[in-house]
Structure formats: C-alpha cells, structure tokens
Amino acid sequence: MSQTDRFRASRTLMVQGTTSDAGKSALVTAICRILTRRGRRVAPFKPQNMALNSAVTVEGGEIGRAQAVQAMAAEVDAHVDFNPVLLKPTCDQGSQVIVAGHAIGHMKAAEYYAYKPRLLEQVVAAHDRLCNDYDRVVVEGAGSAAEINLREHDLANMGFAEAVDCPVILVADIDRGGVFAHLVGTLDIIRASERERVVGLVINRFRGDINLLKPGLEWLEARTGKPVLAVIPWLEDLHLEAEDGLSRAGNSTGAADGLNVAVILLPRLSNHTDFDALRLHPQVNVRFVRHPDELDAADLIVLPGSKNVRADLDWLRAQGWSQVLARHLRYGGRVIGVCGGYQMLGKRIDDPQGVEGPAGDSAGLGWLDLSTTLKATKQLRRVTGHCLLKGRRGETRAPVTGYEIHVGESLGDGLARGVFALDDGRLDGALSEDGRILGTYLHGVFDHPATLNVLLEWAGLAAPVPFDYDAHRMAEIDRLADHVEAAIDWSRWPLADDVPAPLDPVTPG
Numbered sequence: 001m002s003q004t005d006r007f008r009a010s011r012t013l014m015v016q017g018t019t020s021d022a023g024k025s026a027l028v029t030a031i032c033r034i035l036t037r038r039g040r041r042v043a044p045f046k047p048q049n050m051a052l053n054s055a056v057t058v059e060g061g062e063i064g065r066a067q068a069v070q071a072m073a074a075e076v077d078a079h080v081d082f083n084p085v086l087l088k089p090t091c092d093q094g095s096q097v098i099v100a101g102h103a104i105g106h107m108k109a110a111e112y113y114a115y116k117p118r119l120l121e122q123v124v125a126a127h128d129r130l131c132n133d134y135d136r137v138v139v140e141g142a143g144s145a146a147e148i149n150l151r152e153h154d155l156a157n158m159g160f161a162e163a164v165d166c167p168v169i170l171v172a173d174i175d176r177g178g179v180f181a182h183l184v185g186t187l188d189i190i191r192a193s194e195r196e197r198v199v200g201l202v203i204n205r206f207r208g209d210i211n212l213l214k215p216g217l218e219w220l221e222a223r224t225g226k227p228v229l230a231v232i233p234w235l236e237d238l239h240l241e242a243e244d245g246l247s248r249a250g251n252s253t254g255a256a257d258g259l260n261v262a263v264i265l266l267p268r269l270s271n272h273t274d275f276d277a278l279r280l281h282p283q284v285n286v287r288f289v290r291h292p293d294e295l296d297a298a299d300l301i302v303l304p305g306s307k308n309v310r311a312d313l314d315w316l317r318a319q320g321w322s323q324v325l326a327r328h329l330r331y332g333g334r335v336i337g338v339c340g341g342y343q344m345l346g347k348r349i350d351d352p353q354g355v356e357g358p359a360g361d362s363a364g365l366g367w368l369d370l371s372t373t374l375k376a377t378k379q380l381r382r383v384t385g386h387c388l389l390k391g392r393r394g395e396t397r398a399p400v401t402g403y404e405i406h407v408g409e410s411l412g413d414g415l416a417r418g419v420f421a422l423d424d425g426r427l428d429g430a431l432s433e434d435g436r437i438l439g440t441y442l443h444g445v446f447d448h449p450a451t452l453n454v455l456l457e458w459a460g461l462a463a464p465v466p467f468d469y470d471a472h473r474m475a476e477i478d479r480l481a482d483h484v485e486a487a488i489d490w491s492r493w494p495l496a497d498d499v500p501a502p503l504d505p506v507t508p509g
Helices: 024-037 065-074 109-115 117-133 158-164 179-189 192-196 210-224 272-280 309-318 321-330 340-344 449-459 469-487
Strands: 012-017 042-045 048-050 054-056 062-064 085-091 094-099 102-108 136-140 168-173 198-206 228-233 259-264 284-289 300-303 334-338 348-351 360-363 371-373 379-387 399-406 409-411 420-422 437-440
Touching: 012 024, 012 158, 024 042, 024 065, 024 136, 024 168, 024 198, 024 469, 042 065, 042 117, 054 065, 054 379, 054 399, 062 065, 062 085, 065 136, 065 469, 085 117, 094 109, 102 109, 109 117, 117 136, 117 158, 158 192, 168 179, 179 198, 179 210, 192 198, 198 210, 210 228, 228 469, 259 272, 259 449, 272 284, 272 469, 300 340, 309 321, 309 340, 309 348, 309 360, 321 334, 334 340, 334 449, 340 437, 379 449, 399 449
Parallel strands: 012 136, 012 168, 042 136, 048 085, 168 198, 198 228, 259 284, 259 300, 300 334, 334 437, 348 371
Antiparallel strands: 054 062, 085 094, 094 102, 348 360, 371 409, 379 399, 379 420
C-alpha cells in the first residue's frame, strides 16, 4: 500500500524547499517528465508564484514561466489552473496580482497579505479540477517551507498542503552548505501536523563521494524519521528556463569571432528567458550589463521587457544609457527592443490611469516613430506568423512563434514598417528608417530557428549555423529527467503506482 493513502489528495505530490532555489522547479519538472514517460497524465501546479518570467496559456491567460516549462515536460498545453495566483513585482513593496490568468490590480505587500484568505478557495478549486482531469498533480511550493512570519493564510507551502491534505517531499541544496541543518531545522520549526505530511527528503546538487555522505544520511533518517528518497548529483551545464532571477548560467561565451550581444539589466526586467536562445547559440556571446561602464564592444544592444516601463526608462537615463545607445548607433551598432524595451524606443509613453505606477507621461528615446498609451487591460496572446525581414541569401517568410504580454497600445507612422506579419492579420513591431533599430511586442521571438537566423544576420552575424532552441530545451528536460530518475530510490517512493516494474530477468542464451 502507498504511504500516501492516508491523505485525501493521495494522487497529489507536493515538492517544498528548505530555501529559495533549492531545486523545487527542476525536481517538479523532472517528476512530470518521468511520470509522463511512464504513461501517466500529469499536471504541474504552483498555488502562488512570484515571478517576472511568465507565459501565455492556451486559453489566453498568464502563468509563471516555470509552470509552462513543467507543462512541456508533461506534454500538455499550459493552462491557467497550473498557476492560479501569480504576483509580478512592480516595486520593492508592491506587485501586480494575477488570478486565474488575469490581472485584478496592484497591491502593496500588506494589502495583499490581508487579501490572501479570499484566494485560498480559488487555489483549492483549481487543484481539484486538475485532480479530476489528470492521473497525477505535482505541486511546487515557493521559497521556504518554514517562513513562520508568512504562515498565517499561507497559499504557497504548508497552508496549501493542509488545505487539500496532500503529502510533501522536502528538498534541500547541499551545494550551498548546511544541508542537514536546513532539513532538520525546517522539520523542527513547522507544525507537528505539517511534519506528519512530509513523506521523504531529497538532497540536491551533490558533488563528491556518496560514501562519505552516507553516515550523514543515516543520522538524518534516524534524527527525523523521514526517508531520504534521493541524493541528486550535480548536473553540469543544465539549461532549464529560470522561474524569475537570472539563471545560474548568466552570461554566455560563444565563438571568439561571434556576435557580441549586450542585454541591459533593467531593475524590473521581465521575461529574460526571451534571450535564452541567444545565450545558447554557439556563435553568440551574451552579457547582461547594468551600468554603461560594464559594456564592452557590442554588435547588438537589447532593451528587454520591463514590469514598470517608465520607471525603468528614468533609470536608463540616469545611468547614462541614452547617450551610450546613441553613440552605439552612430558607429553602426544595432538595437532591439522587446515589449517594454520596444515602447522605450518610441517618442512617448503615457500612463494616464497609473497602470504601472504614478499616472503621468514620459518622453521616449525617440528612435521609432510611435507612441504608447498604457491601458488597464493586458494583451495576452499566443501568436504565429512570419518575419518580414529577408535573410542574406534572400530567404523570406521565416516562421515566427511567440506570445504577447503587455499593457499598452502603440500607434504611429513607424508601424507601417512592421517586422512580423501575424497569422491573425496584424503587423507587429517596427523597423527604423535606417534599418538599424528594431522593436517588437513578441516574447520568444528568437526561439524559432529560421527567424533566429534572420535576426542574427540582421544584427551582423555573417553565416549563422542552425540552432533549434525548442529541440535543445526538450533534450535538456529529458537529460534532467534521466538524471533524477537514476538518483531516486524507487523502493521508497511514496506513490506506489509510480514505481517502475522490475525488469524481466535475462534468460541466458
């Protein structure tokens, strides 16, 4: 009998961490992939997420990027029920609150804390719908399982687990040190009823000789009464799209004679996963730079998305970036603006309703002939179409796929020089008259290999080699799943139905 049969939500398994970045997202992704390959229909779930990297779902809602990646691992379309509450910080003490895929407004931290009890019912309802439609629901917690100051009205960790009555796996990162203290301390701090629902421990990112760790594992199991389900070795150079902050990989170095790309690290940068295809391309060198004095020679400078465009535009000017960008263009460089960065490249940004901050307007950088008005209704679309730029060998109609997440409507004569023709009949983006400045609302614009080649040629790379980012992303998910599957002690796995059948004995020939 499975040890989870004592829980009402016995087909749900929740992964919580002792700290942020303990490996929760990766472990949930791996479990989704492993169980999917074993014929289970699996749904990822995160009750409450705080992240500036997001994705658009099949029904036109917005969820955290990590849950979209986990949906890829499970081979299902991303759905708003996978992440019913998403918080997108707009300042140090406030966030846009997204419920069931759509923004309901901005709240300060204290205001949201008071509002949280209203959300529990919606979060539980989303989980229950998934339980009706899927064989397994694999849940990711947020931050630490033992945030005592946030325990009341908790949606993200044990508050949710207790509300639906599901088992929990606790994961800790040994690479940062103190793994035994993290695990024992967490179990000591949480409530007795919460300790009872922890069905196993996972130690992540282990380097070294496992035999030297075994005495510690024996002590840990004796001390806590919890089985160690896996010690997951360090996995070198894994690419998994980051949930929020820049991934551990950070900058990248391709060929010495490759294309040099600088992405400006805005204070409220959003969806930096847009540039993963560039970071991973073997001929592209990408650096995220905050201050102009960090800028080396760059062929292309990228203005990324922003969760508070006017505030980040003020910051950009205060740092001296407008002069640096002007000099870069004067000497033949190229500039791309994506989403909020695209809006900055225009003549004006108006926010009459105070959608992203105090109501008002700001002068843009003025390099594209368009102006933007921010509106309360967010545009959320998955899109397909083709690129209107030609490749150097005359190729046309390179396919493009992506998604729009923006509050704002851009108008102006510059839109007549659109960059992408979308299948819904719209033009997206704008190209400057001299052809050296490009803006687009499309996130994921570099992901399709054909359009990636065209954009790299436009930016100055003479002969880009083909690079299929989607195939690479899926191969990395499979590599992670293989790695985790080999590390799990399946004889101790809490859901008995997930344990693989023993291999048939080989009959001697």
